Amino acid sequence: MAASGNNEVFAPWKDRDAVPLIRIDQITKRFGDFTAIDNVSLDIYPQEFFALLGPSGCGKTTLMRMLAGFETPSEGRITIDGVDMASVPPNKRAVNMMFQSYALFPHLSVWDNIAFGLRRDSQDKDQVAARVEEMLKLVQLSQFARRKPHQISGGQRQRVALARSLAKAPKLLLLDEPLGALDKKLRQETQFELMDIQEKTGTTFVIVTHDQEEAMTVASRVAVMNNGQLVQVETPEVIYEQPSSVYVADFIGDVNLIEGSVAALGEGAELAWAEGRASLIGQLGAALSKGQSATFAIRPEKIAISSDEPLDRRNRVRGKILDIGYLGNLSTYHVELPEGPVVKCEVGNRSRIERRDFTWEDEVWLSWSDTAGLVLAR
């Protein structure tokens, strides 16, 4: 999320001249006859906060471990800062990893844990001490320096692990589900702390998570993975607004999916979805040809609800309210269409006027603009 001083948006991946810090080139990793990573190529640029997102078992940890050097790729090449990593052992890489289990040394104090990596580089004592103090201050643990890991709380342990992996000022910091063990509040606080630290230190972060909200909050770019493959690599906004596939749309946030077939292709796309109904109009989200079966994806918060027919909009459907949820700042309606699908719609409750008094079984109209929805390949 690091933005350079002159309000220019940080987007080196769009810059043809930018040199990536990490080049993952057609990597495949097999365990026996099981393929954990399947022909993945990916560039990660300096100072990025890159998130790997995906369901359990999709290969996120495996990809990280290959970057750290704990696993060797079965095929393909990884270069970090222009150097081929094939024959570089973990201890010779300018990469540090924050382990999912923290992996703090139980026999060493917080102070010695953080100093551990620094001492390996045979820096002199004062230099090590100064750096450790700096790190302790950064993660606000100065008064716990003398404690052993088992004498501090889970959240504090997590911060020690972070400080330890940052201490050597690595070019690349790998974080494997760093916040998995924290409760929601502490988690959110720590997310902002992480972003703050990332900005202060300018280190490139690669973070693994299966919490999509977390990925959206912290990352400059998100890679959505499935079955060892990258499904989409984009900024959080694009991932959310323009998912490239039904899989991504469904994985990130809430979405209504309506099945149909492509009726017309023009500036956008039209999807025939039910006998005798007007086609749904949306942006074309994938390469599709006429007549092909496709899915219409629309986010609940982009749908308006009204009791009168909104004649000014081409995308409008009629249905019956099944269920209402009041969430304080917004209300959600589940509307059943006579054609079958149940559509979820979210309305903000910012003012009284917006809060209409609909109740169960009410007949309502749902509508959305021509550019709100996406037509995606099934």
Place this chain on the structure above:
Amino acid sequence: MRRLLVAVPYVWLVVLFLVPFGIVLKISLSDIALAIPPYTPTLDLSEGWTGFKAFLSQLDLENYVFLTSDDLYWKAYLSSLQIAFLSTFFTLLVGFPVAYAMARAAEEWRPALLMLVILPFWTSFLIRVYAWIGILSTEGFLNQFLMWTGVISEPLTILNTNTAVYIGIVYTYLPFMILPIYATLEKMDGSLLEAAEDLGCSRMQAFWLVTVPLAMPGVVAGCFLVFIPTLGEFVIPSLLGGSDTLMIGKVLWEEFFNNRDWPVASSVAIILLLILIVPIILFQRNQQINKEADQ
């Protein structure tokens, strides 16, 4: 009912430790006599209080003074300490790699390996020591094998030397070293080594900086478990050792059964116990600290 349960260990301690200890202590303060039992005075309660006072007045520290006058005894103590130290060290030298290999073996192999370590306990200790006589004697298997391979032309004299004693002790006490070290290594989190490597350690450095310190409680426990019984060991030095193998267990036995000097033998035993109290207390402290660290 609960009181009864609490009392059990105390009763155990009193009946099986304090009472025998009191008896041995008393004998060590008595004088040798040609009688049954072979010492004087014996407590005769029929004479009441005066008899008891007379009994007390006959007890003295003569035997302890005697122990200092003959250099056999302190030499035996020293030599026992030396043998116990060295064999503990050798046992550690052999035991640590074995425990390490076991802990790193594939998970499905570990129960079988553990079984192999414990297996020798299924046969009598004496039989196993006798087996070593068969292996180490001049015409034994070891010499025959070495001569057959041509490594040596003359048989080696191993049996009835200190070397044989070390071999016997290391062999016998090895499981007591392996098991506690294995227990600490096995529960060690493998990601700690990866973390160490990640932070710039070579494999070797990671071993010394992470594995060894974390195995330390097991190493200490193992060393005490070998050192304490070895110090008073009698069977191994008397079967495998030679005439110049000086160990306090052997001296003790000779005083009791060859010289029938129960009072001196008892005082030897009391001193041995005093020497052992130090390592036993240290061992208890070590166990206590580990327990706290685990919590």
